[in-house]
Amino acid sequence: MFPTLDPLLHSELRLAVMSLLISTEEAEFPYIKEQTGATAGNLSVQVDKLSAAGYIEVEKTFKGKKPCTICRITPTGQKAFEAYIQALKAYLNITK
Amino acid sequence: MFPTLDPLLHSELRLAVMSLLISTEEAEFPYIKEQTGATAGNLSVQVDKLSAAGYIEVEKTFKGKKPCTICRITPTGQKAFEAYIQALKAYLNITK
DNA sequence: ATAATTTGGTTTATAAAATAAACTTGTTTA
């Protein structure tokens, strides 16, 4: 009846991050921070969780002399995001 | 960009309860428990929260000699549910 | 030159939430 909602995605900030990455394919940490309005600390933690789950990959490079953290969604992450949307539909009463 | 998701609704069990009540208009505690698969304790807590927020109303009656707890969604609850769905859309990239 | 500020984060501590286990009250059944 009500499928479980992937707890990794059922989180406001992580969902926002995934939402951004689904459409941009690649985004830098400060950009995600600005778009989501999150604090750096919170974002850092949530990015780690998504990365640990294999939903995104995180590349640490440099932009000139400044460190630069780039995030990309993985195929696993895309599938999980799609599945989450499908599961949500059971809750949102599309059965009107 | 990403609107805040009503924390009262952004909870798996509370969302399931609201989802049920949106379509049934009235449901007994044991029925909700069965449909959601929740434990009685968890359900009791979450029903209290929805009730405290004015999203549902809880009527305690008897069915013969047995206590019977009936839940109904309120107009406030209906509006909040609709608003939650709208807010979610910003996260789910309907912009394909 | 060096002190102060900014950038780009991470780590740690705290507050809030979700969840289940344990308990209560009354009823039905053995």
Next chain:
DNA sequence: TAAACAAGTTTATTTTATAAACCAAATTAT
């Protein structure tokens, strides 16, 4: 009348989300 059951509630535990504090390097101001 003792045991089991129904319908919840309360309490305790675990998880989670979040921000505050921190760190290192680079840039800017004095």
